[in-house]
Amino acid sequence: MNQEEKIKSFTDLICWQEGHKLVLDVYKITKLFPKEEMFGLVSQMRRCAVSITSNIAEGFSRYSYSDKARFYSISQGSVTELQNQLLIARDVGYLDNEKFNDIAKQSVLVHKLISGLIKKSKSILNS
Numbered sequence: 001m002n003q004e005e006k007i008k009s010f011t012d013l014i015c016w017q018e019g020h021k022l023v024l025d026v027y028k029i030t031k032l033f034p035k036e037e038m039f040g041l042v043s044q045m046r047r048c049a050v051s052i053t054s055n056i057a058e059g060f061s062r063y064s065y066s067d068k069a070r071f072y073s074i075s076q077g078s079v080t081e082l083q084n085q086l087l088i089a090r091d092v093g094y095l096d097n098e099k100f101n102d103i104a105k106q107s108v109l110v111h112k113l114i115s116g117l118i119k120k121s122k123s124i125l126n127s
Contacts, residue, residue, distance in 0.1 A: 010060035015113035051078040065125035
């Protein structure tokens with residue numbers, strides 16, 4: 001998207017697009033987890049990942065910049081929660097280091113992009 005194009009939907013946000021990739025990655029890796037984790041770690045990781053993009057979408061739809069920043073902050077918290085769950089999955093042997101590193105790298109990118117949304121919302125709010 002070039003600078004002349006306006007962001008019309010939450011799906012136009014690079015942050016949401018990268019978050020969506022993260023959600024798809026989480027669904028892909030958790031398919032390989034043991035069946036006994038279906039209602040444990042698998043369910044938690046999937047809900048957490050979906051929360052990331054859901055809160056970006058909800059924040060985008062808010063008119064108040066303080067509301068936007070709040071929902072983006074919730075999204076960022078979900079990224080951090082997912083990062084913790086990824087560490088657990090790796091440490092109990094559900095993820096090898098390569099898969100862990102790939103998805104962890106994506107989660108760091110999403111976290112940074114959300115930070116940008118939060119900073120932008122707060123700067124507009126405080127101007």
